[in-house]
Amino acid sequence: MRCIPLALAAAFGVAAASCGGSHDVDIDACLEEASDAIGEDDYGRGQLICDDLFAMVSGADSVRFTEMQAGELGILYMRLSEHVREEENIADATQCVRYAFRLSNDSLKAFAVALPLDDVRHFVLLRRIGLSIDNPVDLADTDMTHTEDSIYTDNPTHNH
Secondary structure (H helix, E strand, C coil): CCHHHHHHHHHHHHHHHHCCCCCCCCHHHHHHHHHHHHHCCCHHHHHHHHHHHHHHHCCHHHHHCCHHHHHHHHHHHHHHHCCCCHHHHHHHHHHHHHHHHHHCHHHHHHHHHCCCHHHHHHHHHHHHHHHHHHCCCCCCCHHHHHHHHHHHHHCCCCCC
16 A cells, blocks of 8 residues: 555656746646646645746746746746745746747737636736836826826815
8 A cells, every 4th residue: 555655756757847947847847747747636736836837937948838837837936826825826937928028019018818718817916016116006106196186176076
């Protein structure tokens, strides 16, 4: 009976090693493996695979990632964020999508259109976060303050 857990641990070790940071990594296969792990509620394994891939996309090996792969990794991180390491996974997901948009805005739009409905909300959120980082709003902008004030002055039912 003890051989079964050892066999599973060995198989997990081989699977995790195949998605490690080496140059022979099949990124698509690792993304699929991470997606399967998350789908099977094996968030630890999914997290390890995503983290290995993120180390590549945020490092010198980033040139090996297409915008579609980086976008998919971002979506996987968002799925993980619903179960583990919420803030860290959303931050990593944001970096993946920002990287993907830098590669090709048009291709990533096509990626977004092809997403399953459950993942569209993740993509929309990531896009908004990325845009707010890349194009921050000036909260001291007088036009913004003036617009808000005009809402109150234009509405005769609002009392100050």
